[in-house]
Amino acid sequence: MTEAEPFEKFVRDYQNMVFSTAMRLLANEAEAEDISQEVFLKAYQRFAELRDSPTVGGWLKKVATNLSLNHLSRYRARWSFFSEMRPGGGEEERQIEPPAPENLREDVARADCREIVEQALLSLPPAQRVPLVLFHLEGLRYEEIARKLKVSLGKVKTDIFRGREALRRKLAAQREEWARL
Amino acid sequence: MSGEYEPRLEAEVDAVLKGLPDRQAPPTLLPRVMAAIEGRAALPWHRQSWQVWPAAARIASLATLLALFGGLCLAGWKLPQADAYASVAGVLSHWFSGVCAVWNALSVLFAAGSAMLKQLPRGLLGACLISLGLGYALCLGLGAAWLRLAFARR
Numbered sequence: 001m002t003e004a005e006p007f008e009k010f011v012r013d014y015q016n017m018v019f020s021t022a023m024r025l026l027a028n029e030a031e032a033e034d035i036s037q038e039v040f041l042k043a044y045q046r047f048a049e050l051r052d053s054p055t056v057g058g059w060l061k062k063v064a065t066n067l068s069l070n071h072l073s074r075y076r077a078r079w080s081f082f083s084e085m086r087p088g089g090g091e092e093e094r095q096i097e098p099p100a101p102e103n104l105r106e107d108v109a110r111a112d113c114r115e116i117v118e119q120a121l122l123s124l125p126p127a128q129r130v131p132l133v134l135f136h137l138e139g140l141r142y143e144e145i146a147r148k149l150k151v152s153l154g155k156v157k158t159d160i161f162r163g164r165e166a167l168r169r170k171l172a173a174q175r176e177e178w179a180r181l
Numbered sequence: 182m183s184g185e186y187e188p189r190l191e192a193e194v195d196a197v198l199k200g201l202p203d204r205q206a207p208p209t210l211l212p213r214v215m216a217a218i219e220g221r222a223a224l225p226w227h228r229q230s231w232q233v234w235p236a237a238a239r240i241a242s243l244a245t246l247l248a249l250f251g252g253l254c255l256a257g258w259k260l261p262q263a264d265a266y267a268s269v270a271g272v273l274s275h276w277f278s279g280v281c282a283v284w285n286a287l288s289v290l291f292a293a294g295s296a297m298l299k300q301l302p303r304g305l306l307g308a309c310l311i312s313l314g315l316g317y318a319l320c321l322g323l324g325a326a327w328l329r330l331a332f333a334r335r
Contacts (some may be wrong), residue, residue: 004215011211019206033207040214041221117197118204136198161187164194171197 007047011040017057018064024133025068027122035071039064065138069148072126120170128163131156 018039022032042063043050050056121129131149134140140148146156226234234242260266274281298306 004218007218008211008215011214015206015210016203019210020203023204029207033210033213036206036210037213037217041217044214044218114201118201121198121201132194132198136195137201164190167194167197168190 006051007044010043010047010051014057014060015040018060021061021064021138022068024121024137025065025130026071027126027129031071032068035064035067038067061138065134069130072130073150116174117167117171120167120174123170124163124166128159128166131159132163132167135160 015036019032019036022035022039023029026032026035039060043060050059053059121133124132131145134145134148135142142153142156142160145160146153149156221229226238231239231242
């Protein structure tokens with residue numbers, strides 16, 4: 001076995017997880033692939049200590065998240081600006097009496113629509129998708145997300161709420177489409 | 182209703198998102214990573230990062246840098262005492278005589294300006310400073326009001 005072979009196996013084992021993390025934050029396949037490559041190059045430098053570590057998955061996820069957020073922060077000023085300026089946006093949106101939520105889990109179970117959920121998630125604007133992914137998939141708390149994204153706690157809560165609502169609407173629209181068929 | 186709605190929506194979205202399987206990484210990722218590693222390994226050691234240099238090279242580079250730093254400190258201390266220093270300083274002052282003239286003129290102007298300011302009554306100086314501050318605050322206020330009006334949500 002050559003020196004590169006264990007690392008090749010390591011990349012094979014974790015590439016889907018690292019790529020998924022980057023892809024869900026960046027919503028761009030080419031950029032997610034670049035970030036994944038960067039993550040594995042960093043892992044290679046510390047391979048001796050990482051290869052037998054039980055926390056290697058968490059380490060890779062954390063590095064992928066941080067590199068993706070660094071990448072996004074170059075454009076953050078632009079997307080947060082547009083998020084703030086969206087007409088009808090803001091805290092007042094949270095005070096609207098909402099309709100009864102459709103059961104999303106039933107929708108997802110109705111057919112193999114994981115790809116549709118994935119596409120719905122990726123189609124959200126970054127200002128909603130990024131905090132939503134950090135909260136639900138990376139398990140960060142609101143305060144940690146606000147610190148990481150350097151935005152206010154109120155904005156994080158509003159953006160996550162808007163993201164959930166947008167996701168619900170997209171999946172409900174899909175359900176109506178199925179009902180018509 | 183809203184009180185029940187938000188936690189329920191959160192739980193639903195959480196379950197849906199956590200149920201998503203990992204995406205398939207593109208087949209080009211592994212070859213790209215391995216090629217980048219091979220590319221880095223193929224670089225000569227002095228073009229790689231300092232941490233991966235051979236131990237002897239790291240020690241030698243550190244010793245060289247320390248020697249250079251020590252030499253510079255010694256030169257800064259001993260040079261002004263050397264005979265050659267005076268002649269070099271003479272040549273340099275001749276080269277930069279034009280700059281020295283401008284510097285002298287500016288110094289004289291600055292001294293005259295400060296002498297003039299000292300002659301002015303303190304009340305007048307204070308009033309000028311307050312006017313400047315008010316003007317600055319006015320500009321800031323007008324700018325902020327314009328931004329609010331221009332980007333107000335309609």
